[in-house]
Amino acid sequence: MNFVQDTLVSFRREIGPTLRSWYYILFGIIQPLLYLGLFVPLLTSVPMGGEGHPLQWFVPGMIVMLVLFTTVSCGWALTEELMSGSFERFLATPMSRPAMLIGRALKELAPLLAQALIVIGLAAPFGLVLHPVTMLFGLLLLLVFGVGVAALSYALAIASKHDGGLFYMVSHSVALPLMLLGGVLLPMDMAPGWLYTASRFNPLTYLVEAERALFLGELYSATVLNGVIVAFLVAGVGLLVGAMTIRRATL
Amino acid sequence: MIQATDLTRSFKTKAGLVEAVRGLSLQVEEGELVAFLGPNGAGKSTSVRMLTTLLPITSGSATVGGFDVARDPVGVRRTIGYVGQGTGSGPYHRVRDELVTQGRAYRMGDAEARRRADELLGVLELEGLADRNCATLSGGQKRRLDIALGLMHTPKILFLDEPSTGLDPHSRANLWEHVIKLRRQTGMTIFLTTHYLDEADTMAERVMIMDHGKMIADDVPEKLKADLAGDQVSLGLVSESDAITAAESAMNLPTVRDVTQTDRRLTFTIQNGETLMPEFIRQLHQKGLEVATANVVRPTLDDVFLSLTGRSLRESSLAVQKTEQVAHIERYTSEVSS
Numbered sequence: 081m082n083f084v085q086d087t088l089v090s091f092r093r094e095i096g097p098t099l100r101s102w103y104y105i106l107f108g109i110i111q112p113l114l115y116l117g118l119f120v121p122l123l124t125s126v127p128m129g130g131e132g133h134p135l136q137w138f139v140p141g142m143i144v145m146l147v148l149f150t151t152v153s154c155g156w157a158l159t160e161e162l163m164s165g166s167f168e169r170f171l172a173t174p175m176s177r178p179a180m181l182i183g184r185a186l187k188e189l190a191p192l193l194a195q196a197l198i199v200i201g202l203a204a205p206f207g208l209v210l211h212p213v214t215m216l217f218g219l220l221l222l223l224v225f226g227v228g229v230a231a232l233s234y235a236l237a238i239a240s241k242h243d244g245g246l247f248y249m250v251s252h253s254v255a256l257p258l259m260l261l262g263g264v265l266l267p268m269d270m271a272p273g274w275l276y277t278a279s280r281f282n283p284l285t286y287l288v289e290a291e292r293a294l295f296l297g298e299l300y301s302a303t304v305l306n307g308v309i310v311a312f313l314v315a316g317v318g319l320l321v322g323a324m325t326i327r328r329a330t331l
Numbered sequence: 332m333i334q335a336t337d338l339t340r341s342f343k344t345k346a347g348l349v350e351a352v353r354g355l356s357l358q359v360e361e362g363e364l365v366a367f368l369g370p371n372g373a374g375k376s377t378s379v380r381m382l383t384t385l386l387p388i389t390s391g392s393a394t395v396g397g398f399d400v401a402r403d404p405v406g407v408r409r410t411i412g413y414v415g416q417g418t419g420s421g422p423y424h425r426v427r428d429e430l431v432t433q434g435r436a437y438r439m440g441d442a443e444a445r446r447r448a449d450e451l452l453g454v455l456e457l458e459g460l461a462d463r464n465c466a467t468l469s470g471g472q473k474r475r476l477d478i479a480l481g482l483m484h485t486p487k488i489l490f491l492d493e494p495s496t497g498l499d500p501h502s503r504a505n506l507w508e509h510v511i512k513l514r515r516q517t518g519m520t521i522f523l524t525t526h527y528l529d530e531a532d533t534m535a536e537r538v539m540i541m542d543h544g545k546m547i548a549d550d551v552p553e554k555l556k557a558d559l560a561g562d563q564v565s566l567g568l569v570s571e572s573d574a575i576t577a578a579e580s581a582m583n584l585p586t587v588r589d590v591t592q593t594d595r596r597l598t599f600t601i602q603n604g605e606t607l608m609p610e611f612i613r614q615l616h617q618k619g620l621e622v623a624t625a626n627v628v629r630p631t632l633d634d635v636f637l638s639l640t641g642r643s644l645r646e647s648s649l650a651v652q653k654t655e656q657v658a659h660i661e662r663y664t665s666e667v668s669s
Contacts, residue, residue: 082438089435097423165417169480172383172413173436174405330342330386 090183112199133207140291151229152255155237185230211297218294225311228318235325333359338391351377353544366535367524374544375524412486422466437484451479471502491523560630562604567624
């Protein structure tokens, strides 16, 4: 009970300033429109892997990419609070550490969820076939995955102490190859053999494949199960590492 | 309320193992106002961070409010209020929101947290600022908000880590007025760290002096000054021969130290100089010695620190700060404020 309440307290604190800034909300709505408007027209002329309309293939990949990049860099927001002392203030309270991390991560993920819904809604008239149940399940799965990545990002921010440059370098040099090897933007089936093999060792690949399956309305399949396993594994490891880093931190 | 036995903390740095706190033992009773005094890098903050469960201890043990810091950190956190060196409030959050969030973090109900937030806004004179973003507050206002945050759950023990560092004299005085008033009203135990001598001297009922990770003195300021420093007495006689005779008499005074005579001037250090002086001057008069000028200087805690370590607290603050910043051992006020 306390755990849920702590998560909500943390979430509510973090989301407050976001909800009060109209330009943030405006930009948040425009951003997915840019992806759809400037990138999707290209898709129709490129042969994509998989079945169905290219949007059916592209939209889930794009959402995974948004989640990955947002959560990978969200430790950045913590850096400021680590330096000022306001994160320490919460560490001195009885709040659960993992709950604090989840609340913060959900603050980053909530706007992404809204963006994803906007994208799906807008893409529908242009050929995206809606499978509401499996698509929502896919988004929930991304929340789980995102919490894990965010927790790892917070751990990295704490470990790199007040060195923002180090944080940026490490987080991006991890996220970029993960994304490219995950077949987020282009199908890995088109890759040469060695690249394809490498991609099979990337956990993100399985999540992306599961999302694409879910966006096609598939639910009971090994592909989806693999994605579920990856999402929960990342969340579990992330929260464990995050809580441990906080306990050992000298700040 | 607070008890520590042989507490140590070491940090691994590139330069090797640094022992920030080396065998600290202390005892604080309920309702006491105790100050940790020492130069930057003496281990004050590290000690407080261990007592408040923010930093794991390397060895030793401590209980705060009856809870063991290592075995029951959540019990400790529920009991204490902690005001760290930095700014506790987030710049983009509103003043009242931060207070309510803090109350919720201590598992207070929503209505209760709101009521308490409004109460503390009044107590710390922040009423007009409730809906402002914390970034827009002045340094003194931010610090008062930090204290309000630390008091949300009406803790039994309040830890204040360098509460007045970086504030102008007026804001410092104002902050202290509030702390003293709160203490009178609630009777809570207050444990603070400071490197301001005058602050420890006037505010604390008991001063623990730390240097190089060890506690080197622990007593009421008056007693520390009497025992370890003593009053500086300076007398001006009318001739050099008179001064020499007077110096011989001074040697026989109880607790006298450092008797020096140069020219017509006689100086020495003594306990209770103010009460002894009239009698001593009368004695000299009876021997036919004329005292032209007399001066007694009360010691400061800096004199106490000087007599304990051979260094002045002001100088060592700067020296230690420089070396330890390089080692990145602790977070320092200078880093936070820069």
